[in-house]
Amino acid sequence: GQNIDQPTEMTATEGAIVQINCTYQTSGFNGLFWYQQHAGEAPTFLSYNVLDGLEEKGRFSSFLSRSKGYSYLLLKELQMKDSASYLCAVRDGDYKLSFGAGTTVTVRA
């Protein structure tokens, strides 16, 4: 099984940077994903890391360290529309995807 931990809530100001950390313990590892979920909507894919290092996609970046069981999602130049829940998910050795409880990010003007 998986143990995936991420903070419950974070608050930041419009235009700022926020870093959401995720730690995990898995039986096997085949990739780490970040999803964004707005209230009342379906999760949507943000990023995927399978090798160590940083993946950058516009204002969003995701980092992975497999040896430390650690990832972070970096949101830059925060906008009001970035207020959402951010879900860290790990694919295990059997290729099943398990999710953390999610981090609710609130962006204030």
Added chain:
Amino acid sequence: IAGITQAPTSQILAAGRRMTLRCTQDMRHNAMYWYRQDLGLGLRLIHYSNTAGTTGKGEVPDGYSVSRANTDDFPLTLASAVPSQTSVYFCASSDSSSGANVLTFGAGSRLTVL
């Protein structure tokens, strides 16, 4: 528009009743999944199917059954609903032959069992 369709969007159900949540995808994805999402617990995998004709149990399968008669449809059945099955249910699909195997989610079905 290609994607996943779930029905019903919302349902209130008496305990003990049978209920089937429907899920259809038109992306020809081979893999499909059912998750439930509860406050503070995140998304938990109920059942999955790697290809038509096969199914497997996830983290919380008890009280649920699935079938995968064809590529497009993956219904989830609650044989005798209980209040603890009150949740938001998400169906998802993916192309497991692709490198990242990214899940695409349906809009969700909100189920309340009284």
